[in-house]
Amino acid sequence: MPELPEVETIVRGLRPRLVGRRIIAATLSHDDLLDGVSKRTLLRQLPGRVITAVDRRAKHALIHTDTRILAVQPGMTGALLYFDRELTAAESKYAVLQCRLSDHGLLVYRDVRRIGTLRWLDASGWQAYQARLGPEPLDPDFTAELFADRLGRSASPIKKVLMNQRMVVGVGNIYATEALFAAGIDPSKPARLVPHKQLLNLHGQVRRILQAAIASEGTTFRDYVTGAGQPGSFQLEIVVYSREGQPCVVCGTRLVSTHAIDARSTVFCWRCQT
Ligand SMILES: [Zn+2]
DSSP: OOOHHHHHHHHHHHHHHHTTOBEEEEEESOSTTBSSSOHHHHHHHSTTOBEEEEEEETTEEEEEESSOEEEEEOOTTEEEEEESSOOOHHHHHTEEEEEEETTSOEEEEEESSOOOEEEEEOHHHHHHHHTTSOOOTTOTTSOHHHHHHHHTTOOSBHHHHHHOTTTSSSOOHHHHHHHHHHTTOOTTSBGGGSOHHHHHHHHHHHHHHHHHHHHTTOOOSSSOOOTTSOOOOGGGGOSSTTOTTSBOTTTOOBOEEESTTTSSOEEEOTTTOO
16 A cells, blocks of 8 residues: 555645646546545536645545545555546556546546545545544654654554554555664564664654655555656665565575564564564
């Protein structure tokens, strides 16, 4: 699933192409991605809307209009794309939502496996939804002390806590794995047993890695593409995620993988991460 850097990249790419445009017409191929809105209502309400802003909260791309907010949470195979031409037959095959814009461009949510989510919320609906999400890791007000306080109370493994969207948003398997390696923390250690100093360091590593990944326009192992359809390049800077069996870049020990923490693959160096 696209994590914070990927959604941030999508949003930054789409913003200059979308803001100020009016949605002229909209089509939806399937309604199984809709949450809290019917196909009929969405397709009746989208045309005529003017896009006023495009931003991100957690792993959601938010397309603000003069009435409501279209909140797109891309799934594993999801992409939010702008086209200044017609779609090819292959491109339109998995195009779930298509919005024709006043500049003749096309805003498309494409999703091969259709596991993303589309929401159409008014301001109070969005407030209620986003109140359940944790703080943004790159928010300067979310200091290292606040981060350490918040995460350090939990008895769950630190990796699970770091990926819990109620604790802190935007960090999934890739960036949690990288940040815990950089901070030298065993991903299975209960968060409340991680020394305070290491939690402060983890905050800095999370921020550094997310910022570097944004600068590289995200990580593409398989499906993720930017709003212009290009892959990201942070996979070239990944040092642990998906590298089980390969030598640790710091000590040369063979990296190991476990599924015991959260049923997903967690790669780590048992010598560097204690
Ligand atoms: Zn090592």
